Amino acid sequence: MQEKRALTIALAGNPNSGKTSIFNAITGAHHKVGNYPGVTVEKREGTLEYHGWRIHVVDLPGTYSLTAYSLDEVVARDFVLNEKPDIIVDVLDSSNLERNLYLLLQLIELGLPVVAALNMADEAAAKGILIDDKTLSRTLGVPMIPTIGSRGQGVTELLDAVIETFETHKMPRMPSYGEDIEAHIAALVRLLEQDEAFAAAYSPRWIAIKLIEKDPDARRRIEQHVRAAEIHTALEAAWHWITLHYGKDAEIILSEQRYGYIHGAVAEAVHRKRLRGISLTEQLDRFVMHPLVGLPLFFFVIWGIFKLTFVLGEYPVAWLEQLFGSLEGLVQNSVLPGAVRDLLINGIIHGVGGVLSFVPLIVILFFCISILEDTGYIARAAFLTDHFLHAIGLHGQSFMPLMLGFGCSVPAIMATRTLKSPKERIATILAIPFISCGGKLPIYVLLAGAFFARNASTVVMVMYASGVVLSVLSTFFLRRTVLKGQSMPFVMELPPYRMPTLKGVLWHVWEKTWSYARKAGTIILAVSVLMWLITSYPKARGIQEYEIHARQSVAAAQPGLSETAISARAEVLVRQYQLEHSIAGQFGKIIEPVIAPIGFDWKVGVALIPGLAAKELVVSTLGVLYGAPVDENSESLSLRQSLREAPDWSPRIALALMVFILVMPPCFASLATIRAEAGDKWLAFQVVYSLVLAWVISFLVSIFGQAFGM
Amino acid sequence: MLLAELGPGQKFRVLRVTFGGEIGKRLADLGFISGAEGHVVRAALFHGPMQIRLADYDLIMRRHEAKLVEIELLPQPVPVSEPASEAHTVIDIRPNAIGMRPKGMRHLNRGFHHGRFGRP
Numbered sequence: 001m002q003e004k005r006a007l008t009i010a011l012a013g014n015p016n017s018g019k020t021s022i023f024n025a026i027t028g029a030h031h032k033v034g035n036y037p038g039v040t041v042e043k044r045e046g047t048l049e050y051h052g053w054r055i056h057v058v059d060l061p062g063t064y065s066l067t068a069y070s071l072d073e074v075v076a077r078d079f080v081l082n083e084k085p086d087i088i089v090d091v092l093d094s095s096n097l098e099r100n101l102y103l104l105l106q107l108i109e110l111g112l113p114v115v116a117a118l119n120m121a122d123e124a125a126a127k128g129i130l131i132d133d134k135t136l137s138r139t140l141g142v143p144m145i146p147t148i149g150s151r152g153q154g155v156t157e158l159l160d161a162v163i164e165t166f167e168t169h170k171m172p173r174m175p176s177y178g179e180d181i182e183a184h185i186a187a188l189v190r191l192l193e194q195d196e197a198f199a200a201a202y203s204p205r206w207i208a209i210k211l212i213e214k215d216p217d218a219r220r221r222i223e224q225h226v227r228a229a230e231i232h233t234a235l236e237a238a239w240h241w242i243t244l245h246y247g248k249d250a251e252i253i254l255s256e257q258r259y260g261y262i263h264g265a266v267a268e269a270v271h272r273k274r275l276r277g278i279s280l281t282e283q284l285d286r287f288v289m290h291p292l293v294g295l296p297l298f299f300f301v302i303w304g305i306f307k308l309t310f311v312l313g314e315y316p317v318a319w320l321e322q323l324f325g326s327l328e329g330l331v332q333n334s335v336l337p338g339a340v341r342d343l344l345i346n347g348i349i350h351g352v353g354g355v356l357s358f359v360p361l362i363v364i365l366f367f368c369i370s371i372l373e374d375t376g377y378i379a380r381a382a383f384l385t386d387h388f389l390h391a392i393g394l395h396g397q398s399f400m401p402l403m404l405g406f407g408c409s410v411p412a413i414m415a416t417r418t419l420k421s422p423k424e425r426i427a428t429i430l431a432i433p434f435i436s437c438g439g440k441l442p443i444y445v446l447l448a449g450a451f452f453a454r455n456a457s458t459v460v461m462v463m464y465a466s467g468v469v470l471s472v473l474s475t476f477f478l479r480r481t482v483l484k485g486q487s488m489p490f491v492m493e494l495p496p497y498r499m500p501t502l503k504g505v506l507w508h509v510w511e512k513t514w515s516y517a518r519k520a521g522t523i524i525l526a527v528s529v530l531m532w533l534i535t536s537y538p539k540a541r542g543i544q545e546y547e548i549h550a551r552q553s554v555a556a557a558q559p560g561l562s563e564t565a566i567s568a569r570a571e572v573l574v575r576q577y578q579l580e581h582s583i584a585g586q587f588g589k590i591i592e593p594v595i596a597p598i599g600f601d602w603k604v605g606v607a608l609i610p611g612l613a614a615k616e617l618v619v620s621t622l623g624v625l626y627g628a629p630v631d632e633n634s635e636s637l638s639l640r641q642s643l644r645e646a647p648d649w650s651p652r653i654a655l656a657l658m659v660f661i662l663v664m665p666p667c668f669a670s671l672a673t674i675r676a677e678a679g680d681k682w683l684a685f686q687v688v689y690s691l692v693l694a695w696v697i698s699f700l701v702s703i704f705g706q707a708f709g710m
Numbered sequence: 711m712l713l714a715e716l717g718p719g720q721k722f723r724v725l726r727v728t729f730g731g732e733i734g735k736r737l738a739d740l741g742f743i744s745g746a747e748g749h750v751v752r753a754a755l756f757h758g759p760m761q762i763r764l765a766d767y768d769l770i771m772r773r774h775e776a777k778l779v780e781i782e783l784l785p786q787p788v789p790v791s792e793p794a795s796e797a798h799t800v801i802d803i804r805p806n807a808i809g810m811r812p813k814g815m816r817h818l819n820r821g822f823h824h825g826r827f828g829r830p
Contacts, residue, residue, distance in 0.1 A: 291754065386772065387758030490771060491737065
């Protein structure tokens with residue numbers, strides 16, 4: 001009795017069936033989020049203690065079926081086949097029972113005990129659907145437990161049923177495909193059973209059914225079977241017979257037979273009352289999905305989210321900056337040796353501050369997104385925008401991430417998770433960096449202000465517009481080359497509007513924030529330290545002598561300056577001297593031949609390096625290199641002056657640099673997010689692709705500028 | 711006739727999915743099987759995606775996918791023996807509401823999808 005008995009549950013179900021709320025209700029706060037091995041599909045698992053049992057729950061991806069065509073479905077069925085959980089719990093949306101039972105039949109065929117949760121029992125009742133769970137349970141041979149996941153109702157009964165099923169080894173009844181097809185299945189099963197190792201690994205009946213359904217994965221698996229050739233012959237016979245008899249492809253016939261079986265089961269157990277009136281969902285959709293009202297409403301929603309994220313988000317970001325500022329002061333005045341102090345301030349505090357400065361944005365953004373997702377609005381937005389985005393090779397759900405890109409690429413790239421189609425998701429991720437984020441604005445303002453004083457705002461606007469055009473053209477090009485291929489079929493369920501639960505939304509926000517901190521945060525921190533290292537080391541030789549010399553020359557050039565003014569100006573010179581002799585400075589000189597055709601000298605090369613860490617840093621690095629005073633408020637103004645007066649600068653160079661910065665790889669935080677969301681391959685592609693593109697386009701801009709005498 | 715050719719409010723019965731493989735299988739999995747009935751709820755601008763009500767639930771699909779579904783058009787005034795699943799359909803059972811209106815009008819209300827001419 002004292003010894004805990006262990007049990008593993010795999011939680012399956014359709015998308016929108018309330019599976020997540022059941023998962024949360026079962027596991028409470030004790031769960032963790034990871035990935036299924038080798039893929040980017042999220043794996044949530046948790047453990048609970050219940051009546052002397054230690055129950056481990058693994059949440060499978062939400063799917064409608066178990067084909068080999070979608071990653072989610074492959075992950076779900078591979079988990080069941082390979083890990084062999086003790087029980088599968090299938091969460092059914094009771095208000096939409098027949099389509100949900102379709103998945104249940106396929107789960108039963110996997111050959112493990114199954115328990116079903118008749119979830120959203122309240123919604124079904126509101127729709128006038130009455131389900132006799134006892135009869136349904138008897139017909140299908142699966143325990144059916146009514147639940148309301150959002151309120152945690154029925155969860156203990158569900159767990160009791162799971163334990164009872166486990167203890168009694170109660171197996172569900174196998175659905176029948178009718179006499180003739182069953183004969184073909186039986187023939188295949190007989191052959192499959194002749195390879196004992198194979199039959200032990202996979203349920204022969206399941207493999208037989210999948211073979212008839214032309215499942216590519218099942219066909220690959222039987223290549224190792226000792227009777228592979230005979231199986232092929234039997235399979236060809238089955239297909240031939242089915243096509244001859246039914247006049248349709250075998251895979252379609254099996255779907256129809258399953259639905260036929262379901263109709264039979266449901267006819268007895270489900271009763272419907274006709275209800276009067278129009279459902280609330282339909283009333284809302286008349287506005288939300290209206291051809292003319294829907295789109296403006298959607299733009300308004302996006303605008304609202306944008307404002308909320310980037311305007312409201314500014315406050316916590318400012319508080320964090322203040323906090324880190326005072327921390328910086330604390331370290332500055334501490335007794336630590338100079339180099340350690342420097343590392344702490346410019347490496348670690350700035351790095352951690354950089355990581356955390358994204359957190360408020362991610363929290364607010366995903367708070368909004370998960371409300372939109374849980375209510376069902378995201379699917380409606382996809383309906384409204386898909387037509388336009390499909391034309392360039394994207395998806396209706398690409399729109400929101402792209403819009404968010406105007407604020408910051410990091411949350412925008414994370415927002416692509418609502419996209420299920422892998423190619424369109426990658427295409428969206430690669431399109432986002434060309435949208436000018438908030439970090440690029442200071443550079444545009446500085447350069448446009450310095451060289452296009454009269455038309456500065458027009459130039460900035462042109463830069464933003466060019467980014468959008470480039471992102472469209474690039475996507476169009478990529479979807480026809482490296483990301484070629486049919487877009488995933490756009491057939492999505494349109495769930496009724498549902499009230500999101502605060503708990504569900506907060507979980508979602510927490511998961512996203514934590515996954516950002518874990519996956520991207522660590523890299524951002526590491527790179528910040530690296531950036532600090534290469535801009536401040538090796539220490540320039542003779543820097544003390546240089547400082548004395550600098551003070552003397554400043555004092556000599558402008559007699560009558562106060563002691564503090566002299567120190568300030570000398571410090572600028574010293575910083576300039578140090579940067580020039582650092583690794584970054586050397587690197588700038590090394591790459592000068594590469595960027596010289598565009599018209600950039602080594603100083604621009606140096607400024608672009610911290611630009612990889614954060615675009616804003618380009619401005620402050622230029623400030624150091626062009627000897628602008630360190631005072632942050634007047635930095636831009638006097639830097640404008642310095643740049644205008646610098647002999648090697650011209651409007652042409654400024655324009656080329658703006659274009660280069662628009663196109664070049666995004667900041668490290670974004671690159672780390674791309675890596676976390678799309679993997680190393682696409683990270684490498686993004687870096688090389690945008691570097692080459694940046695060079696080519698700014699080179700062309702520079703040549704045209706020259707032709708027009710800029 | 712193909713599902714993609716229909717406009718809002720039109721009712722249909724699925725004859726067959728004309729294409730096997732991945733897309734055909736997905737459509738069949740989602741309930742596009744012979745005999746299944748439904749109607750087009752609305753369509754997005756410029757021949758964009760369609761919203762389809764199929765038995766108990768709604769889905770949205772591109773015309774491209776809707777071209778794979780062969781259907782027969784059901785007559786606009788829906789037969790009385792329509793499936794009881796139409797939980798959202800307006801059915802006015804007040805005797806005077808039925809009695810006072812000419813026969814054709816009653817059908818309009820239901821044919822044009824949930825009484826676009828106003829609630830009875």
